[in-house]
Amino acid sequence: xxxxxxxxxTLSVQEGDSAVIKCTYSxxxxxxxxxxxxxxxxxxxxxxxxxxxxxxxxxxxxxxxLNKTAKHFSLHITETQPEDSAVxxxxxxxxxxxxxxxxxxxxLLVSP
Amino acid sequence: xxxxxxxxxRVICKSGTxxxxxxxxxxxxxxxxxxxxQFPKQSLMLMATSNEGSKATYEQGVEKDKFLINHxxxxxSTLTVTSAHPEDSSFYICSANDRGRDYGxxxxxxxxxxxx
Numbered sequence: 051x052x053x054x055x056x057x058x059x060t061l062s063v064q065e066g067d068s069a070v071i072k073c074t075y076s077x078x079x080x081x082x083x084x085x086x087x088x089x090x091x092x093x094x095x096x097x098x099x100x101x102x103x104x105x106x107x108x109x110x111x112x113x114x115x116l117n118k119t120a121k122h123f124s125l126h127i128t129e130t131q132p133e134d135s136a137v138x139x140x141x142x143x144x145x146x147x148x149x150x151x152x153x154x155x156x157x158l159l160v161s162p
Numbered sequence: 163x164x165x166x167x168x169x170x171x172r173v174i175c176k177s178g179t180x181x182x183x184x185x186x187x188x189x190x191x192x193x194x195x196x197x198x199x200q201f202p203k204q205s206l207m208l209m210a211t212s213n214e215g216s217k218a219t220y221e222q223g224v225e226k227d228k229f230l231i232n233h234x235x236x237x238x239s240t241l242t243v244t245s246a247h248p249e250d251s252s253f254y255i256c257s258a259n260d261r262g263r264d265y266g267x268x269x270x271x272x273x274x275x276x277x278x
Contacts, residue, residue: 084267093255093269094206139205148194148259150267154205 052077054142056153071156073140074122082143083123087136130160164190166258168270183241183273185256192258195239200253246277
């Protein structure tokens with residue numbers, strides 16, 4: 051089955067800095083890669099996703115890059131703000147399957 | 163946008179009793195419902211996948227007789243934790259896959275279960 055590795059487990063940055071979270075996946079058939087933000091005690095919220103037919107996608111301060119050859123994808127947050135503090139999860143889904151496999155999560159702390 | 167309503171948000175029960183958690187897709191038909199368990203500071207662990215009208219598929223290590231899943235309609239799935247024990251205390255969260263959107267996954271708001 052699919053295996054998703056996520057690094058780092060914790061990330062502390064100063065407000066205004068950039069943050070990068072990286073994930074690798076094992077199943078070359080995976081074709082959908084969403085990123086979720088989860089605040090304490092709340093549901094995961096989709097913040098951005100990318101499909102295997104593109105290499106990069108951007109939405110304001112958030113961007114995701116995908117390298118299919120190396121089987122890794124990354125989340126980039128620029129100009130971080132304290133409200134970006136949360137746990138971020140990457141996930142992967144293989145073509146023909148409905149199940150998302152999640153990484154272990156990254157706790158991002160943005161200090162004012 | 164797609165909304166999944168999950169109830170209750172919090173429940174405290176005594177050891178040995180059963181608890182039912184409901185997830186409803188409010189404005190779309192959920193082909194598939196996923197049930198996750200999340201311990202503090204950990205990731206979402208898939209417990210089971212259910213398709214409307216068929217038996218749920220459980221992940222390895224998840225007791226199907228303890229965690230009963232019913233997906234009787236395209237808008238409702240339930241998870242019943244039977245004979246609950248303190249070690250079952252956790253955050254349970256559902257996710258629904260929109261029938262019309264292959265890549266659409268919407269999460270419920272989660273249920274904090276505490277077994278005393």
